[in-house]
Amino acid sequence: MTDQQFRVQLLLTGSELMSGDTLDSNSALIAQRLLELGISVERKVALGDQQALLVKELSAMAQDADLVIVNGGLGPTVDDLTAQVLAEVAGVAIEEHPEAMKHLHRWCAQRNIELNQANYQQALLPAGCSLIDNPIGSAVGFELSVNGCRIICTPGVPSELTGMLDDIVASLRKQLLRPCEKQILRLQTFGLGESTAQQMIADTYPDWPAEVELGFRAGAPQMEIKLSIEHSSDQATLARCREQLEQLFGDHIIGEGDALLASTVLQLLRERGQTLCTAESCTGGLIASMLTRIPGSSDAFHAGFVTYDNHIKSAVLGVNEQDLEEQGAVSETVVRQMALGAMQRSAADYAIAVSGIAGPGGGSKDKPVGTVWLAWGSQSKLQALQLYWPVERGLFQTMLAAAGLDMIRRQLLGISTEPRYFSQRQAPRASAR
Amino acid sequence: MTDQQFRVQLLLTGSELMSGDTLDSNSALIAQRLLELGISVERKVALGDQQALLVKELSAMAQDADLVIVNGGLGPTVDDLTAQVLAEVAGVAIEEHPEAMKHLHRWCAQRNIELNQANYQQALLPAGCSLIDNPIGSAVGFELSVNGCRIICTPGVPSELTGMLDDIVASLRKQLLRPCEKQILRLQTFGLGESTAQQMIADTYPDWPAEVELGFRAGAPQMEIKLSIEHSSDQATLARCREQLEQLFGDHIIGEGDALLASTVLQLLRERGQTLCTAESCTGGLIASMLTRIPGSSDAFHAGFVTYDNHIKSAVLGVNEQDLEEQGAVSETVVRQMALGAMQRSAADYAIAVSGIAGPGGGSKDKPVGTVWLAWGSQSKLQALQLYWPVERGLFQTMLAAAGLDMIRRQLLGISTEPRYFSQRQAPRASAR
Structure with a gap:
């Protein structure tokens, strides 16, 4: 049956x-x-x-x-x-x-x-x-x-x-005379939309086997792709489908099962015996909170700074006041100085820094709500990028916190490409690096 | 109809x-x-x-x-x-x-x-x-x-x-030709359980009017009490019931409608032109994140410190290293120094500091998982309290972050009593202040 x-x-x-x-x-x-x-x-x-x-x-x-x-x-x-x-x-x-x-x-x-x-x-x-x-x-x-x-x-x-x-x-x-138990594989991704992922699979693998059921669960910030197949089916089929998805989505796949960006980053740091710190303005502590939600995070996360006010960016992280004045808090110069300041003060190996305009207030013609600068990396290899992500405040904070974690994940894994999302999210005027 | x-x-x-x-x-x-x-x-x-x-x-x-x-x-x-x-x-x-x-x-x-x-x-x-x-x-x-x-x-x-x-x-x-609209009043509370609240109402007001329907929605961290009555009913009845609940639950009521602890605290600070900072260990940035989730929070919240590691508590907040060594990070001395250090470094008027053992690891016989010290207040009036809240890590962080916000709310409103929950949550050995 x-x-x-x-x-x-x-x-x-x-x-x-x-x-x-x-x-x-x-x-x-x-x-x-x-x-x-x-x-x-x-x-x-x-x-x-x-x-x-x-x-x-x-x-x-x-x-x-x-x-x-x-x-x-x-x-x-x-x-x-x-x-x-x-x-x-x-x-x-x-x-x-x-x-x-x-x-x-x-x-x-x-x-x-x-x-x-x-x-x-x-x-x-x-x-x-x-x-x-x-x-x-x-x-x-x-x-x-x-x-x-x-x-x-x-x-x-x-x-x-x-x-x-x-x-x-x-x-x-x-x-049940012959219970047909199912084998289920769940892949966690970041930086892919549900419809994009489905379209890519349909375009690339038009002959996707009918017995491997595909499901998509778009959450914020991650999207889950679920493959299920009956135990009685050919197991090689599932393995082949998995390989195909890995080829297609590559570094957008964070991990299997319940993998989270934060737990994956912490695990990568732990393997290297290294630590991460955070310097957050618009995400307001959310990155630190996502990291410390994971049991055992204290191995690799020691310090976070929520520098919500400009004065605090200078007083606590040593951001240059003149740069703040001239470039504004949402700028490459400032976000890089935030990251460096956080690493110096906490002796961490890596930092994520975020400064942006979460809205609904605070936007301007030059820097509308949704504009944000991210910096990530180590003292010797610090990268920065401007994005434009004009969505509701809570979602903006969630997606940007995740983006910061994802960029560190990519750097730790030696991945030089950016998530697909980013090409769509880049500010039209931005010189990205 | x-x-x-x-x-x-x-x-x-x-x-x-x-x-x-x-x-x-x-x-x-x-x-x-x-x-x-x-x-x-x-x-x-x-x-x-x-x-x-x-x-x-x-x-x-x-x-x-x-x-x-x-x-x-x-x-x-x-x-x-x-x-x-x-x-x-x-x-x-x-x-x-x-x-x-x-x-x-x-x-x-x-x-x-x-x-x-x-x-x-x-x-x-x-x-x-x-x-x-x-x-x-x-x-x-x-x-x-x-x-x-x-x-x-x-x-x-x-x-x-x-x-x-x-x-x-x-x-x-x-x-609807004749919509029989209901008037709904939602009261947000913190520190009350659903069954406790229901029992208190039944005991205190056995003659609760049948036309005023009562509903309870227990969330974490808040609990909502909902009163609904048909528009055609006597409006004075609803007003009387509301007064009765206010008498019964008093300062456990945070506000009406969608009121959140964080938005209520920010509003109280805004009215006074004052600011709050945070110094978080076991809550790991969650208090800062709850505050900055609210639009316009930058008026009253400028800085948060996530000092997850002992060394960071000293280096960033100036906690005495000998006290850390002798008393441990989860102690009244340390949590008070965290609060004072955060206020000094950020020039904020008020602070919330939390240090505890969220688990699942890190507990000891003397300080089991769920043990936590909270400090809150201003430089001139800094209070501290030990609690014991042995629940799952995520819930622990959520409830403690809320407890910190609630204690500041109470101090700002001049309320000297503690939430009911706390009497049940106090560590048996604790000299509370």
Whole structure:
């Protein structure tokens, strides 16, 4: 049985999901566990706690799907309707379930409390259902087949759901005659847009193999390219596709899996026993924060300077006041002096310095919002570049912080080319170096 | 027309939603905005990027609902199917939309890039649809009525969706004959947990009026308390409830609406014509970054120091080397010297200094992971406090950065009490001051 044949739908219940007060993370939890078995979720429906709507939806799902996982509605309050809904869909009665009663008595005894009427409701389940143990909470899970569709009801409390998913996955593994587990490769990139990347692949490899599914996830600042292939497919195909992407995107690929620019830069520095410092104006501490977010960053990052004001650029980093006056804070001269000053004061081997106009205020005709100078490198090899990146303030800070990290990554790896993005982002007037 | 009659469904598209790679936050964003008009979302369905399934679902929704908001699938890649799906459901052709072309040309011109084939796809829309402007991105929104059901298609990028929702809400307000609009008051708090806040309200105000709906949204670092009431209800009730919450939570309330700790602190400083600097070890630049994320922060924030390494604490901030040796970097002596050094070097009026063990490594028996010293205030009134906050590294940094900002906020407002959280977070051994 492959995932093409095995159709899975999720029914998420709870008025708090509908009002926007609670984000649904449970369906992601379920989907990720099912993916281990090569099972994709085809459809997810969320509904408030209304019996008629729930019955209609679950009936339709039982017609369509091979497996429905219902999440939520197992609690002790009047809003908790899942047992009644499933009974109505299956056309069976609700009755006291002896195993569920035992579970409730045990649960109460552990807590030294008496079983109250509200909790007793949790033992009233559809006739003929089988139970799924809940090692944490009072609500047991339960399942029943309707029209040959397995319907599994799970609790909405994430920790209780997590506990139950091990049992559910184990049971599904037995049910699936030949689980077609997938192999997934995720490549992290910086400096490529989603549409550019897709276009480049389509243009360069028109014969891209159909069994290697491509996915793109554009985040800020990175973009992830995901390759997935069924385990039963030819593994050489995935290896070849990976090589092709590496040839195509080359130094835009930062790493695999969850690789981040900051963690990659720190690792490169660690391997060399060297350190990096930062001198930030418009990014305001974000580069330092991205670096120190990574555990163990203190190996390779010791000092950062946020010199937001011109006076501080001089007082703290020793930027020449006359240069500041004549060239302005957003200039090659100043950003180079910021980097050098930071290295001198911190004895770091490398620096990233950024000075620009993040907006929305502060722009001028000569230097509009989005204008920025970056400097990076060592005392002996310090490079600088002007870019123009007129986007919303927060995104500007994120992309420029990442650009700074990427330029150091490139220098450490001996890559002399710039990311594709930069050719589009260069200020029309700029003499780039 | 009331919300009982006006049936709204959401169709969320994107394989990344189905695989569990991405949490759906957009539907919460939409639900919250619709709630302003008294409109509840009845049903949400999420599907991967598969044309046949999308067409079937949207057709059914158009039969059932008065309004369907489709989210996602407007991008330039082959995965982006929404325009084709809507055209098929409506039984119209796909054609080049002149207004969308204009938008794309403008968008490319602003970025100094050429319109590529992928982006051109974004101008191919269902015949007869009307556009919704996207001030940020390349994807315009569009809408079409099918069987008397308004179908509005919106982009999946959250910032682009947010921008578009203002227009959509305004248009719906006109459509609804008698919108039962809700008045919503959002209070931002720091230092209160969701369940604690809820329990405090239940205990103190057992007669809380049923017409004033209470919602809690726990984020990190802030928690939002939301009050909503129908416009037709007695407005004095809302005012009274607000007063009650202010009495109950007092100085834990940072502000209204979208108030952030950083923006509130900057505003207080701006009013006084004073400035703040930061000296960060374990928060690694996050406080500076939170401050500089706010437009106009340069008025009141000029300098930040990230002194991650002990040697840098001495070299850059003048912390006494012997104190570092004897007391350790995570000590009252050192954190006070960091704050004083930062104020001296930057000539700022106030400082926040933080030194602690964010983990996962670096803890000891005496100073386990989660131990932290905070100092805040002016040269003449510098306070310090030890806390113990053993949570995951990223959350630790976020909560401690916020705690530092909150302590300065309290000092600026002349509040002498500490947030409730702190009494639970104090190190057992600590002599707090």
